Amino acid sequence: MKTFHKKTELIKHLDSLRASDNTIGFVPTMGALHNGHLSLVEFGLEDADVVVVSIFVNPTQFNNAEDLEKYPRTLERDAKLLKTVSNTKIIIYAPSVEDIYEGNTVSEQFTFDGLEHEMEGAFRPGHFDGVGTIVKRLLEIVRPDFAYFGQKDFQQLQIVKKLVELNALPTKIIGCPIFRADDGLAMSSRNERLKPEYRKAAPFIYKTLKEAKQKFGTKSAKAVTEWVSKQFKKQALLELEYFLIADVDTLKPVKRKSTKKSYRAFIAAYADDIRLIDNIELN
Template identity: 55%
Template sequence: MQFTSNILILHNLNINRVQLFKEKKALRDFLSAEKTSNKTIGFVPTMGALHEGHLSLIEFAQTTCEVVVVSIFVNPTQFNNKEDLEKYPRTLDNDIQLIEEKFSGGIVIFAPNAQEIYGKEILSSHFDFGSVATFMEGKYRDGHFNGVGTVVKKLFEVVEPDKAFFGEKDYQQLLIIKKLVELTKLPVEVIGCKINREENGLARSSRNSLLSIDDKAESSFIYESLQEAKNNFGIKSVKDIEKDIKFAFENHPLLQLEYFEIANAQTLEPFSESKQEEKYRAFIAAYAKNVRLIDNIALN
């Protein structure tokens, strides 16, 4: 495979450290050789702009997998807002350096372009994900989960991992991926990993790099609100908790609430009364100026 920059040639030749592939065939050939040695393949899909949250996923993947593939690909079909796609941070060289500094070996980076993944037509497939795709992100981001399902299916088919690791910050997406595997019968184990947070509680996200220092500090209010919901769950009614949170955001100087919902942790369906045997989570999406942030928390 030919690379156009010296840094990419270096990564490809240094077999004991990070290896970078931009083409599916070259990656498949490499992984096929690894699988003949019965090595377990782990997969961490990302859209780049890596942070400590991503690194924690990679680190966890390495505890059970001999080879970990990290994809870095900003997927156009999961954005329903063109401006959001255009401003999404793209920092491939920094991402490579970050992984090399953190990990001594066993990491493979797959950084294709859109044509390599989709071919000539960049289109989403349609999936029947059921209720888990109906609410929250599914409601406010039309076509988002079809885009997610399309690209993850394509990536799974390229990498053919034994295990794939996703952060619970995108909890609804995690359930979507599990449903995708069920629908497509792809032989991959999907593993959810706990949310990695900034010191002030803000969930780590690539979008956090778009926030000023002051805005990042103010945005800790999102996690504080989730904690308040957790503390009041089982004491106040769901309607009263939602009312309190929405009122608090109406008076916040920076954050604009898009949604706050309490839902069944498995189906994501809303409810009026909790059942002792069921698990529930609170979900939130808010804008800090023009930066969209999401988070969630287990309530019981």
């Protein structure tokens, strides 16, 4: 398995692969890989001859400096995990901050037709400028035919699709199903930091989403939202940051249901100091 730390060397290698008519898939990550990441790579290998996996903890998308400091960095372990999928068809790109930002570690300013102001954007100002900056740079470096993003970060997925559209980037963005642990908790690198009692409590998030989906069939979005809030108030170990039901295209909260629109329920909650997000398709 080849690992590159400099974009110039990666670009040269990928150009040689394209010269032999190889298609390139891409899975951007911040490392601390888990089975959810591996599932994205597996999806990629169904479409492409080679999949590039970037491993880069991007400083510009962290609002909390302590969160950036604590974020796990496990490149050697990540490489071993990727080898369990393929030792010959995966390329790792693990750049330094300097290689990506060239001494100017700041975000570009983006407008994503308002998608950036909803949910995560409202609670994490500037977050999607950081996401847009790193994804745009990585897509320009790798120039993949396909790029794969998990639906756990559904808002990010929609924003990346808009980024590609607005910048006319020649990459097809593919959203992949949420990969869950056996107890329903959405896989996340942050899960590794959960203390045992909080890890035991965390599946309540998905359990509540499933019940909310059931209730949405007969109740209003407002009634379902109020019910979710009441459920979390009974949970000593979990603190609800937000729950809302939104239109999948605009990500704006639904005021009145329409049979002509598709909706998802989105949630963010704290387990101790670990922030967990999840979502579920409603119709």
